[in-house]
Amino acid sequence: xxxxxxxxxxxxxLFIPCLLLGAFTHYPAFRALQNSFWNNSSSxxxxxxVGVENYQTLLQDDRLAQIMLNSTLYALGTIxxxxxxxxxxALLVNARLPxxxxxxxxxxxxxxxxxxxxxxxxxFFYAPGIGLASQILGVFGLPPINFLGSTETSLISxxxxxxxxxxxxxxxFYLAALQAVPENLKDxxxxxxxxxxxxxxxxxxxxxRPTTIFVxxxxxxxxxRLVDHVIVMTRGGPNNSSALLLYxxxxxxxxxxxxxxxxxxxxxxxxxxxxxxxxQYWVLNRKAHYQ
Amino acid sequence: MSAPGISLEVRGLxxxxxxxxxxxGVDFDIHAGxxxxxxxxxxxxxxxxxxxxxxxESVTAGQILLNGQDVTSKAASDRNIGxxxxxxxxxxxxxxxxxxxxxxxxxxxxKSTQQASLKRVAELMALSPLLDRKPAQLSGGxxxxxxxxxxxxxxxxxxxxxxxxSNLDAKLRVEIxxxxxxxxxxxxxxxxxxxxxxxxxxxxxDTVVLMNKGQVAQIGAPKDLYDxxxxxxxxxxxxxxxxxxxxxxxxxxxxxxxxxVTGEQADLLIGVRPEKMHILGDNDDFSATxxxxxxxxxxxxxxxxLRTHSGAxxxxxxxxxxxPIPGDEIVVGWKNEEAHLFSSGTGLRISSNSK
Numbered sequence: 001x002x003x004x005x006x007x008x009x010x011x012x013x014l015f016i017p018c019l020l021l022g023a024f025t026h027y028p029a030f031r032a033l034q035n036s037f038w039n040n041s042s043s044x045x046x047x048x049x050v051g052v053e054n055y056q057t058l059l060q061d062d063r064l065a066q067i068m069l070n071s072t073l074y075a076l077g078t079i080x081x082x083x084x085x086x087x088x089x090a091l092l093v094n095a096r097l098p099x100x101x102x103x104x105x106x107x108x109x110x111x112x113x114x115x116x117x118x119x120x121x122x123x124f125f126y127a128p129g130i131g132l133a134s135q136i137l138g139v140f141g142l143p144p145i146n147f148l149g150s151t152e153t154s155l156i157s158x159x160x161x162x163x164x165x166x167x168x169x170x171x172x173f174y175l176a177a178l179q180a181v182p183e184n185l186k187d188x189x190x191x192x193x194x195x196x197x198x199x200x201x202x203x204x205x206x207x208x209r210p211t212t213i214f215v216x217x218x219x220x221x222x223x224x225r226l227v228d229h230v231i232v233m234t235r236g237g238p239n240n241s242s243a244l245l246l247y248x249x250x251x252x253x254x255x256x257x258x259x260x261x262x263x264x265x266x267x268x269x270x271x272x273x274x275x276x277x278x279x280q281y282w283v284l285n286r287k288a289h290y291q
Numbered sequence: 292m293s294a295p296g297i298s299l300e301v302r303g304l305x306x307x308x309x310x311x312x313x314x315x316g317v318d319f320d321i322h323a324g325x326x327x328x329x330x331x332x333x334x335x336x337x338x339x340x341x342x343x344x345x346x347x348e349s350v351t352a353g354q355i356l357l358n359g360q361d362v363t364s365k366a367a368s369d370r371n372i373g374x375x376x377x378x379x380x381x382x383x384x385x386x387x388x389x390x391x392x393x394x395x396x397x398x399x400x401x402k403s404t405q406q407a408s409l410k411r412v413a414e415l416m417a418l419s420p421l422l423d424r425k426p427a428q429l430s431g432g433x434x435x436x437x438x439x440x441x442x443x444x445x446x447x448x449x450x451x452x453x454x455x456x457s458n459l460d461a462k463l464r465v466e467i468x469x470x471x472x473x474x475x476x477x478x479x480x481x482x483x484x485x486x487x488x489x490x491x492x493x494x495x496x497d498t499v500v501l502m503n504k505g506q507v508a509q510i511g512a513p514k515d516l517y518d519x520x521x522x523x524x525x526x527x528x529x530x531x532x533x534x535x536x537x538x539x540x541x542x543x544x545x546x547x548x549x550x551x552v553t554g555e556q557a558d559l560l561i562g563v564r565p566e567k568m569h570i571l572g573d574n575d576d577f578s579a580t581x582x583x584x585x586x587x588x589x590x591x592x593x594x595x596x597l598r599t600h601s602g603a604x605x606x607x608x609x610x611x612x613x614x615p616i617p618g619d620e621i622v623v624g625w626k627n628e629e630a631h632l633f634s635s636g637t638g639l640r641i642s643s644n645s646k
Contacts, residue, residue, distance in 0.1 A: 187347050188376060
């Protein structure tokens with residue numbers, strides 16, 4: 001165990017992961033940064049250095065403004081709702097009631113399905129006229145809605161799917177955190193005359209705060225990275241009403257083949273995620289630990 | 292702040308979880324301002340008894356009376372009982388001050404009263420400079436004092452303590468022990484204390500309830516438990532090391548005992564404390580011949596592990612200046628008044644006619 005590796009073998013073992021990391025993470029990131037300062041090449045003219053021109057385009061891009069608004073709405077709409085639901089489900093599952101293991105499984109089921117499969121299932125639910133959602137509206141005598149096909153409802157419909165899928169995952173985190181709350185803290189509060197509601201808000205919820213910060217920041221990062229169900233369900237439409245940042249990058253780069261602008265958008269996204277990650281570490285280090 | 296204590300009576304207390312009977316009918320009472328300890332090995336039901344009395348668990352059968360009033364079916368918060376938990380149960384996200392005043396806040400006591408009570412208790416427990424800290428920034432002893440302060444601030448007439456000293460080091464344990472005792476005496480608060488540590492129980496309590504397997508083995512003043520164990524369990528639990536219990540056939544008995552022994556299988560165990568017997572007693576009433584198996588040096592005494600010819604092991608606390616030598620054969624003896632007789636069948640004490 002303590003035998004030292006020969007220098008050569010150590011270098012080889014270090015080199016392999018460094019190569020993979022370099023080839024698939026750092027080099028592409030560097031090239032994206034580089035490409036964002038150059039324009040696109042064509043068969044007649046090679047690409048040339050254009051300075052911050054691509055970034056000026058970015059600032060004037062109305063479509064990007066719409067998409068950033070969509071992404072922000074998406075994050076603000078899904079994260080608090082998913083977290084609230086997750087806490088509720090975790091409390092329900094944590095209570096010693098009959099059938100909790102079945103409940104736990106059914107809450108977690110959506111999370112286990114691949115996003116593409118989830119998106120396809122919900123395509124059927126949302127199908128205008130024949131889908132489950134329209135049929136439910138029909139029961140109440142309401143006219144069917146083309147959920148994914150109209151600008152007013154497409155983003156909200158997609159957010160609904162995200163909440164449905166993510167709440168189960170978050171529930172698992174909260175369940176673990178709930179089980180780590182010492183029973184005698186609740187006993188102590190009970191003896192002081194605190195009601196069950198009060199114990200939850202005074203004792204349990206503050207102790208779940210590290211989990212909440214962790215879940216919230218990860219959900220925020222996911223919200224900006226999300227692409228699969230946009231592709232399957234709406235392709236960003238209609239009229240960009242459901243396009244999110246990563247989907248836009250995909251479209252610009254691979255449909256329009258505008259590699260320079262795609263790279264510029266990628267730099268924007270990496271910076272955004274970097275800031276979010278930094279905030280996460282900062283908040284977690286300062287606020288989340290009591291012990 | 293001296294809320295005069297109230298009395299507690301426990302009548303036929305039972306608790307079962309499914310088929311498992313944790314408490315099988317426990318009775319005891321504490322007078323107002325008294326200090327009673329539930330003592331016993333882990334799993335004897337002492338902590339369960341505390342939970343039932345506090346109201347955190349419901350009773351299967353039996354009665355709990357506080358100040359003469361039946362509170363068995365009352366909610367925990369309506370019993371006006373304070374409790375100190377084993378791991379202190381301090382709220383980790385609240386400061387020391389917030390921890391202490393939490394109960395007052397819940398019960399909507401006026402802010403000014405809260406602050407006045409906080410100040411008084413903080414001074415009493417020497418916590419004034421620490422009020423803004425979080426529990427994690429305190430030492431174990433300081434955390435324990437916060438837990439005590441949190442109970443004291445509510446001016447409860449009775450306080451339950453669940454092994455409050457078990458997480459402290461030996462020196463602090465002795466310090467806090469006397470602090471708790473002083474609080475009980477000065478403030479007149481009734482204390483029901485739970486521990487598995489006999490030295491805590493014997494040194495602090497007015498009354499000790501020794502428990503075994505969900506039942507009371509003996510109730511009495513600490514000195515009674517040591518001097519007159521009611522059964523072999525009490526004899527072998529109290530004392531460090533505990534009382535030796537020897538079969539009648541291993542001991543040379545005086546006539547008044549020998550006359551009770553009839554036949555081969557005598558229903559008799561002879562108990563004697565290790566510190567009450569000595570090597571080579573001339574005018575001793577009881578004696579036993581044995582070999583020295585090993586010797587432990589304990590500072591003030593040598594603990595001599597002995598073995599009788601029939602193989603029974605027992606211990607002698609030897610005060611002599613020289614260490615006994617393992618392998619030697621010796622005779623140990625003790626006097627009538629140091630001998631305790633028990634029935635080997637029932638384990639109960641036989642009241643001997645010589646005393």
